[in-house]
Amino acid sequence: GAVVSQHPSRVICKSGTSVKIECRSLDFQATTMFWYRQFPKQSLMLMATSNEGSKATYEQGVEKDKFLINHASLTLSTLTVTSAHPEDSSFYICSPLLGETQYFGPGTRLLVL
C-alpha cells in the first residue's frame, strides 16, 4: 500500500520558536493534502487543505499565519508552527489524497515548553 512518512516523529521546543513538520508520500503523488490535529483523548480535527501549487484553505478557527502550509511538490508538504506556544502542543497528522483514498502519516507529536 501507499507509504506516508512524517518527520520528525516527535519534537520538543521552547515557547516562541518555530517548528517545521515534513510529510512525504514515498511511492505516490498527491495533489491534495489534508492536515489534522489531535489533542489528547479527542478526535482528529481538520486544520487545512492544500493543493499542490496553491495556497492552503484553513478551517474555521485555525490561524493561517500561525500554521504555515507549503505544498510545493506532489510528494512533499510541510506544516510550520510559527511562534509556538504551549497550547499548540498536539499530535499533527498529514493525510495525502490519492484518487478517492486518503492515506495518513504516522503523526508528529509536538510539545512546546
Added chain:
Amino acid sequence: GNSVTQMEGPVTLSEEAFLTINCTYTATGYPSLFWYVQYPGEGLQLLLKATKADDKGSNKGFEATYRKETTSFHLEKGSVQVSDSAVYFCALETGGTSYGKLTFGQGTILTVHP
C-alpha cells in the same frame, strides 16, 4: 455541523471474544461512513466504508452496517485476535465541497489479550 460519537474505551477483550464498538453520527445530507484503524507507530488505515444507507462494509472479519434510521455505523467482529489491538476511529465525509474532509470520532483503544 457534523459530528461523530464513539463509545468510550479502552476496550479490553480476550482472544476470540466478540467485539462491538458503537458509533453514531450527526450530519447534513447523506454522508459516507468509515472505520479507520491505527496500529502502534503507524498512520491511520482505512478498515472499511459504506457510502449509502443499508450498505455493509467489511474487511478482515470486521463489519459495519450503515443504519440511516438510527444514524449509526457500529463496528463488529465475531472473534478478535491479539493482532487486532489498535485504536479504531469512526469517521464521516459529506462529499461535495467537503470531499475528502473527514470528521472523526475520538477513537477507541482496543486491547486483546491471549
